Amino acid sequence: MRDVPAAPPVLRMAGVSKSFGATRALDDVTFELGRGEVHALIGENGAGKSTMMKILSGAIAPDAGTMEIDGRPYAPSGPVDGLRCGVSMIYQELTLAPHLTVAENILLGRELDTAGWLDRKAMERKVREVLDLVRHPEISPDVPVGRLSVGAKQLVEIARALSNKSRILVMDEPTSSLSQGDSQRLFEIIRGLKGQDVSIIYISHFLEEVQRVADSYTVLRDGRSVGSGTMEGTSLDDLIQLMVGQKFTQLFPRVDHAVGGTVLSVKDLKGTRMTAPVTLTLSKGEILGVAGLIGSGRTEMLRALFGLDEVEGGTLVVSGAGLAGRRPWTRIRRGLGLLSEDRQGEGLALSLSVADNMTLSDLAPYRRRGLLSPARQRRAVAGLVGELKIKAKGPGQKVGDLSGGNQQKVALARLLHQKASVLLLDEPTRGIDVVSKSQIYEWIGGLAREGKAVLFVSSYLPELLGICDRIVVFHRGLIVESRPTAGWTAADLMAAATVGRSSREQHPDQRNAE
């Protein structure tokens, strides 16, 4: 009977909005989830999916809007309250205790007892019940979770949600770290859960998989719901168009620059954390964009290039000199500079001053007879602070006190200060305001004009299309395509990143030719 159209939705979110400071993360979003429905939530990074799910789970409260579960108002006071109302999140980073057994994990915090003594029999019975739903050869109640594979762990996490009688499961990129076989098994289990009237919100960047597993979809873009409907009769290209929208490249100041000779060439390079070897060349005055989903291997390649991870195989030549090993200082000496994607965790030493952070990679100019002159350090830095329009009280201010955009400029200024000629930029504009963004684009263009080479990793397609000369796309550890920017559209890039090849209608010949 559950296919009767009048059946009330299990979950209803109406007019939900949320702002963080000046950024509007969610704007008047309405969302309905039917009983036993698998509903895909789709959107680029930063479109508002995780904010929406945090609101649903009770981790954060919305600024406006209402939620209902089974027609009753739902306003969770926190994640525990959300869980009690039947909403379970299954996160990418698993939240299991590795030293405890499968059974102990499943019933963690909800142990069955008689007068404080664990009732092992009853617990085992309950665990077996839910494990029947998520059968997997590795899983039995008394195995420590730490010994399970990632896929099996995820199933334990699902079992935990089921034992909690959750009727709404949120799966955030559930297959991103699963093997092909484990993914298949997960899809089967999802089908089984539908039969049990469990509703699932399925978040994934892998669109083909979404198409296969979901009944309906909602696409978020810039915090708004830009479309939703049933998956039947909706093509991949429809979804991609909705995701990227019609926003295009005027925002991006174009600085004229000429591409020169090769400065960095990488052949079959394999770092310890890369899943496959990569081949790539970068020329003077070139801005080379690197597209791909988070976790597709872009950052791992940069880390190997810069010597933060050990290079296991292949060759890396910068300005004619071969480089190897795990020694970042040899890279810096050869003119490489890396901007980390993790600004606060790796990019900057937050408790140190602006001046120290900018000059840390090259303190030699401020040393005379072994002694450092902080005054000259500050004077040298003052110029860069002005040039990059960094809003700080002075070079002595702690970097941790600056806003995100200004912190990023400090990290960029370090590369300028060390006079890097090959810049590896990992998500340089992530999480910063629009004004700082366009300043950074202009600055990158200026560097290219000076003949510097830029490798520009980004998940934000419009900026890649806006400022790069050429774009390569990573998919599951491999570079799947490389074209001049003029040969790409946002939809093509999205298709290559999510499916591993560019969309079918537009470039069938090209694909066959390669």
Add this chain to the structure above:
Amino acid sequence: MSRQRRPGLGKALNIFGPFIGLLLVIALFSLIPEVQGRFLRFANFKSVATQSVIVALGALGMTLIIIAGGIDLSAASNIALSSVIAAYAVNAGAAPLVAVLLGVLTGGVVGMANGGLVTRLRLVPFIVTMGMMGIARGAAKWIAGNQKIDAPMTWVNELMAKSPRPSWLLLAPGIWIVILFAVALAVLLKYTVFGRHIFAVGSNEATARLCGIRTDRIKILVYTISGLFCGLSGVMEFSRLTVGDPTVAVGLELDIIAAVVIGGGSLNGGEGSILGTMVGVLIMSFLRNGCTMMGWPNYIQEIIIGAIIIIAVTLDRLRHKPE
């Protein structure tokens, strides 16, 4: 920006906090009639300073380690081992200078071993140095044959004399040595590339690596330097006791760490200063001294010092609240 008020307050606490604490302690005992007369005397201050030398030398090195984000639990054992080695050498007829150098070098070797293990085996400093605490203490007892090593009096024993031999020195040579090295280390931290790198490693090791700093090398150097200071502290211990005692300074590593923390060092790394540490050492010494004069039992001192450590760390947390 709404945050701008807090850092100002935090900065003031940062710089003046330890000093205010020290002045409070001194003022407190100066106001109590029973001890006033004896407490506020140059002779008393001199003896407090002399008693501080051993902890102060250990704390100088510990400051570097804590700024670099590490910890050294083996410091006190290292001091005992070095004092035993120095006594052993004097006893065996070595020239006093050779004995002193041997003592200092012993400390350096232990420190270098700490640094090597931390960086090569990628182990947590807490664990490595806890192991080394046992190893160094055991080695000291072994070498000393589980008893005190007597040694003939030499000029080494003058280092900790309350009334120094050339009387124009005014203070024990050990105190002058502490002052000399304190100034040297303060300059090192603030005005050398090495000093900047120590702060960078402690503030964010990943950033330091990203900036091409050889973080392992920095850490080994820091632990080695700290070890050398423990060695020197051990020599002072020998000078004071006139024997090499392998059971001396048990638990002293905690006093040393406490001094650094009271002085503004953060166990998360990236913060701390030599001046603060020295004030921290003096706060603890004056407290002990005042309590003893008051005739308060030992356990009262322990409770007070324990409370001071907690207060100091709470202030440390308040300072970091804006994040």
